[in-house]
Amino acid sequence: MQGAVSEHMHVVEKLGHSPVWVRNKGDLExxxxxxxxxxxxxxxxxxxxxxxxxxxxxxxxxxGFPIFGTCAGLILLAKKGDGEVKRTGQKLLGLMxxxxxxxxxxxxxxxxxxxxxxxxxKNFPCVFIRAPAITKTFGKCKPLAKFEKFVVAAEQGNLLAxxxxxxxxxxTRVHEYFIEKI
Numbered sequence: 001m002q003g004a005v006s007e008h009m010h011v012v013e014k015l016g017h018s019p020v021w022v023r024n025k026g027d028l029e030x031x032x033x034x035x036x037x038x039x040x041x042x043x044x045x046x047x048x049x050x051x052x053x054x055x056x057x058x059x060x061x062x063x064g065f066p067i068f069g070t071c072a073g074l075i076l077l078a079k080k081g082d083g084e085v086k087r088t089g090q091k092l093l094g095l096m097x098x099x100x101x102x103x104x105x106x107x108x109x110x111x112x113x114x115x116x117x118x119x120x121x122k123n124f125p126c127v128f129i130r131a132p133a134i135t136k137t138f139g140k141c142k143p144l145a146k147f148e149k150f151v152v153a154a155e156q157g158n159l160l161a162x163x164x165x166x167x168x169x170x171x172t173r174v175h176e177y178f179i180e181k182i
Contacts, residue, residue, distance in 0.1 A: 003039020003072055007167040011175045028056055033182045038071030038129065038165050041102065045076060045090045054091065061095040064158045066181040074161040075100055075132050082135075096159050097139030104133035104150055104163070118153045118162075119144040121173045126152070126164035133163050 009019040012035075020031050028034070034057065036044070048054055061067050061077075069077040075085070078092050080099035085092065105112070111129040118124045126147075133150035137143055145153035145162075152163040153174075158181060166174035 003037040003044060004070070004165060004167055005037050005039075007165075008035045008037050008070075008175075011167050011172055012179075015172055015175060015179060017179065022053075024051055025053060025056055028053065028060070033066040033068070033178070034060070035178075036067065036069040036073030036076055037167070038073065041072035041075040041132075042088050042090050044072050045092075048076075049091055054093065058093050058095065061093065061159060066158045066160075066178065067095070068160045068178045069096075070162050070165055070167065071129065071131055074098075074134070074163055075102060077159060077161050078134075080136075096154070096156050096161060097137060097141035098134045098151075098154060098161070099136040099138075100132050101135050102132045103130050104135075105131050114147065116145050116147060116152070118174065119155075119177070121177070124166070124173060125169045125171055126162075126166075127168045128152075128164050131163040134161070 012019040076093050077096040078098045078100040079094045082101040084102045108130050113127050115123045116126050141154050141156040143151040143154050154161050160178050
């Protein structure tokens with residue numbers, strides 16, 4: 001609904017699939033997986049709520065439907081937020097056994113790129129833009145990558161989340177990994 005939607009769609013098309021821009025409940029019924037993009041998490045949250053999609057996305061995720069959240073999407077997937085999430089009244093989907101902090105690496109001007117090993121993917125180019133981070137994993141959530149003191153990629157069954165923006169690189173391995181979940 002907002003954020004790096006077209007960039008994700010481009011990668012999915014590049015990998016030979018037909019993406020759908022989800023805007024309403026009918027669009028959710030036409031897809032086999034969901035990517036919640038980076039963008040402004042409070043805005044995405046409000047748009048999802050305004051379009052009455054929270055319940056349906058939550059049920060889909062709980063039933064094993066593949067969902068990938070990048071940056072703001074990682075925030076929305078989390079079960080626990082930080083003080084900023086509470087202060088803004090942002091609604092989380094509460095699907096992933098994670099606790100997050102928004103803007104963990106600073107504001108826009110502190111954005112950066114670095115190569116990290118993400119699961120079995122060696123030297124993946126990670127683009128961090130006002131990135132959140134996972135401060136705690138619990139339950140069934142498995143960290144896939146760490147940077148400094150934070151988890152920056154994790155998975156939990158059908159759920160995948162990254163603090164960084166894989167859609168802003170030419171490397172399609174994270175998207176390929178997600179598509180394998182489908």
